[in-house]
Amino acid sequence: MTREDELLLFKKIRNGDKRALDMLFRSYYSTLCNFSYSIVKNTDLVEELVADIFYILWRDCKHLDIKKNLKAYLFTAVRNKSLEVIRKEQKSAGMHTELGSMYLSHETPETSLLYNELNLRYQKAYEALPEKCRQVFKLHKIDGLSYQEISNILDISIKTVENQMAKALKLIRTEISHYQLRSLPKS
The missing domain is CATH 1.10.10.10 (Winged helix-like DNA-binding domain superfamily/Winged helix DNA-binding domain)
Structure with a gap:
C-alpha cells in the first residue's frame, strides 16, 4: 500500500468510513502483531494491544494530524504501547x-x-x-x-x-x- 493510499484511507476513516478502517486493519494487523511480539513476547497481549491501536485510531481520528505517513504512525503507536505494557508488567511483577x-x-x-x-x-x-x-x-x-x-x-x-x-x-x-x-x- 502506498503512502497516498494510506492517506486516502485515513481521510475516509476521518469521515466515518468503517470499511476504510477495516481495509487498513486487514492490511497492517498481522505485521503490527509480529512487530509488537518482538517486544512483548505474549501473543494474547499483542493481539489486544494492536486491536486497541486501531480502536484509538478510529476513536481519535478527528483529532489526529497525520499528513505524511500513516504506517509510521501505526508502528510508533504499537511500539510505544508495547513498551508501556512491558513497563506495567515489570512494575506489577516487581x-x-x-x-x-x-x-x-x-x-x-x-x-x-x-x-x-x-x-x-x-x-x-x-x-x-x-x-x-x-x-x-x-x-x-x-x-x-x-x-x-x-x-x-x-x-x-x-x-x-x-x-x-x-x-x-x-x-x-x-x-x-x-x-x-x-x-x-x-x-
Whole structure:
C-alpha cells in the first residue's frame, strides 16, 4: 500500500468510513502483531494491544494530524504501547535481579537484610536513570533483547544503544558500589 493510499484511507476513516478502517486493519494487523511480539513476547497481549491501536485510531481520528505517513504512525503507536505494557508488567511483577543468587544458598537474617538493602538500592538507581538509559537498560538486561533489536525498536543507532548501556551500568554501579558482594563463609 502506498503512502497516498494510506492517506486516502485515513481521510475516509476521518469521515466515518468503517470499511476504510477495516481495509487498513486487514492490511497492517498481522505485521503490527509480529512487530509488537518482538517486544512483548505474549501473543494474547499483542493481539489486544494492536486491536486497541486501531480502536484509538478510529476513536481519535478527528483529532489526529497525520499528513505524511500513516504506517509510521501505526508502528510508533504499537511500539510505544508495547513498551508501556512491558513497563506495567515489570512494575506489577516487581524488579527481578540476579544480585541475590549468591546469598540465597547461604541465607541468614543478615544476608537476607543485605540482599534486601542491595535490591532496594538497585531499584532506586534503576528508577533514577535518565529515560533513554532506563529504556535501553530494561530492553537489554530485563527483556533480553540484543543491541540490534533495541536499535530497531527505538530507532536509534547501535552506537547510541552501547553508549546508553554503558552510562546506565556506570550510574547503577556507582549507586551500589558500597554494597560489594563478597564471598560468604562456607557453612
